Amino acid sequence: MKFLIVGANSDVAKSLSRLLASKGNDLILLSRDRSELELQENDLKTRYNSNVIVEPFDILDVGKFEEIFTKYKDVDCLIYVAGYLGDNQIALNSLEESDRIMRVNYLNAVLFINKFALEFEERKKGIIVGFSSVAGDRGKGSNFIYGSAKGGFAIYLQGLRNKLFKSGVKVITVKPGFIDTKMTENMKLPPMLTSTPEKVARDVYGAISKGKDIKYTKWFWRWLMLIICLIPERIFKKLNM
Numbered sequence: 566m567k568f569l570i571v572g573a574n575s576d577v578a579k580s581l582s583r584l585l586a587s588k589g590n591d592l593i594l595l596s597r598d599r600s601e602l603e604l605q606e607n608d609l610k611t612r613y614n615s616n617v618i619v620e621p622f623d624i625l626d627v628g629k630f631e632e633i634f635t636k637y638k639d640v641d642c643l644i645y646v647a648g649y650l651g652d653n654q655i656a657l658n659s660l661e662e663s664d665r666i667m668r669v670n671y672l673n674a675v676l677f678i679n680k681f682a683l684e685f686e687e688r689k690k691g692i693i694v695g696f697s698s699v700a701g702d703r704g705k706g707s708n709f710i711y712g713s714a715k716g717g718f719a720i721y722l723q724g725l726r727n728k729l730f731k732s733g734v735k736v737i738t739v740k741p742g743f744i745d746t747k748m749t750e751n752m753k754l755p756p757m758l759t760s761t762p763e764k765v766a767r768d769v770y771g772a773i774s775k776g777k778d779i780k781y782t783k784w785f786w787r788w789l790m791l792i793i794c795l796i797p798e799r800i801f802k803k804l805n806m
C-alpha cells in the first residue's frame with residue numbers, strides 16, 4: 566500500500582514510518598524540516614529498501630495544497646499526524662500563537678483532508694487516519710486552546726467517517742494520552758500513563774489493519790476519559806487541571 570504521512574517528522578510518525586516500511590509499504594513523507602526528512606529517507610531505504618518520497622511541506626501553506634493533492638492523490642492511506650501543542654497562556658494573548666495552534670491541529674488539517682476525502686469517496690476506497698488527543702475529550706484550564714482544536718478535529722473525523730461509510734472509505738481517529746516525544750520533553754509525565762512513540766505506532770498500525778473507528782492509546786485512556794467526562798461540571802471546574 567502507498568501511505569502519505571503529513572507531519573512525518575513527529576516522533577510518532579517516524580516510528581510509524583519504520584513499521585510501515587518494514588512491512589513493505591511505500592511512503593510519501595511530508596513535513597517542514599527537509600534535513601530531518603532526508604535522514605528518514607536514507608534510513609528507510611537502507612534498512613528496508615523502501616520506496617520513499619520526501620517533500621518539505623508546511624500545513625500552514627494553503628497555497629501548496631492543490632499541488633500536493635495533484636501529485637499524491639493516488640495514495641491508499643492518508644495519515645495526518647502533524648500537531649502543535651503551543652503554550653496556552655501565551656496563546657490567550659497572542660493572535661499568532663492561538664492561530665497556529667488552531668490551524669495545525671484543526672483548520673488546515675480539515676482543509677487538507679477534505680480534498681482526499683472527496684477523491685477517496687469517488688474511488689470508493691481509501692483510509693484516512695487523523696491524530697486527535699484525549700485533550701480533545703474535555704476542556705481543561707491548562708491547554709484548552711490546543712484541546713478545543715483537537716476536539717473539533719475529532720468531531721470532524723467522526724462526521725467524515727459517517728459520511729464516507731457508504732463508500733467503503735475508512736476514517737480512523739487516534740486519541741493518544743501522554744507520549745514521550747519532543748512535544749512533551751519539558752513536561753514531567755506520569756510514567757504509568759505515558760506511552761512511547763513505538764507503542765503508539767504499533768497501536769495505530771493495528772487500528773489500520775483491523776479497521777477500527779477510534780483508537781485510544783494506551784488503551785485505558787478510553788475508560789479514564791469516560792470517567793473524567795462523567796465528573797459533573799460544578800466539580801470539574803474546581804479541579805486544578
Ligand SMILES: NC(=O)c1ccc[n+]([C@@H]2O[C@H](COP(=O)([O-])OP(=O)(O)OC[C@H]3O[C@@H](n4cnc5c(N)ncnc54)[C@H](OP(=O)(O)O)[C@@H]3O)[C@@H](O)[C@H]2O)c1
Nearest residue numbers: 574575576577596597598623624647648698743744746748
Ligand atoms: N506527545 C503527546 O503526549 C501527544 C498526546 C496526545 C496527542 N498527540 C498528538 O499526536 C501527534 C504526534 O505527536 P508527537 O508527540 O509525535 O509530535 P512531535 O514529535 O512534537 O511532532 C510534531 C510534528 O508536527 C509537525 N508540524 C508542526 N507544525 C507543522 C506545520 N505547520 N506543518 C507541517 N508539519 C508540522 C512537525 O514537523 P517538523 O519537525 O518537520 O517541523 C513535528 O515534527 C500530534 O498530532 C500530537 O498533537 C501527542
